[in-house]
């Protein structure tokens with residue numbers, strides 16, 4: 001039996017008086033790739049920000065390996081093993097690629113084979129040739145590779161990507177999917193938000209469809225491939 005790594009139950013999150021999550025629940029098993037799907041504005045980013053402690057849910061539970069992380073500050077949650085690749089990349093514009101990677105390097109979980117800059121360059125050879133370039137001079141694709149590299153340098157047990165390939169050219173997108181495939185094969189658990197269902201079906205084990213702040217459908221890639229009406233009703237495909 002697979003072990004549940006992340007268990008999210010009944011999250012309610014507000015922006016002021018306006019409620020965005022209405023009992024969000026899902027889980028990620030160790031070594032799995034899990035997606036949050038759904039149209040714009042349904043609550044996926046709010047869910048990610050709630051997990052990371054960027055915004056505090058008013059109700060619910062977030063267990064990471066059976067430890068409650070809801071209510072903890074972001075840096076403690078990151079130290080416990082959640083690594084975020086945020087929407088919009090957010091790399092440091094005035095640091096070089098190498099400096100960006102050094103800036104987040106840590107190994108709070110004491111992994112035996114921690115991520116190093118060299119390993120990130122092996123995963124993304126494009127970054128090696130841009131090693132001394134400033135963050136703001138990178139292409140969108142290079143920035144996304146760097147954002148993933150930075151998250152890996154924190155040695156997370158769960159990598160979270162919010163809009164993994166948004167705005168990227170097809171060739172670059174393909175490189176990101178390949179890299180995520182390598183990470184999955186190495187045993188890393190991944191929580192993924194993206195719009196490219198075809199690629200997600202190939203990569204992911206399970207999917208959760210979010211609508212108006214809660215999960216309305218969940219299943220495996222096989223289940224979702226067959227659920228044409230679910231795709232039409234909730235993903236607009």
Ligand code: ATP
Nearest residue numbers: 015018019020038039040041042043044045046047
């Ligand atoms: P997208 O793909 O467009 O980011 P999403 O599924 O990630 O969509 P969220 O960004 O989580 O959705 O938005 C969920 C709801 O919360 C929406 O109604 C949105 O308008 C609202 N919301 C998001 N951020 C804020 C904010 N900073 N202040 C107020 N309301 C917000």
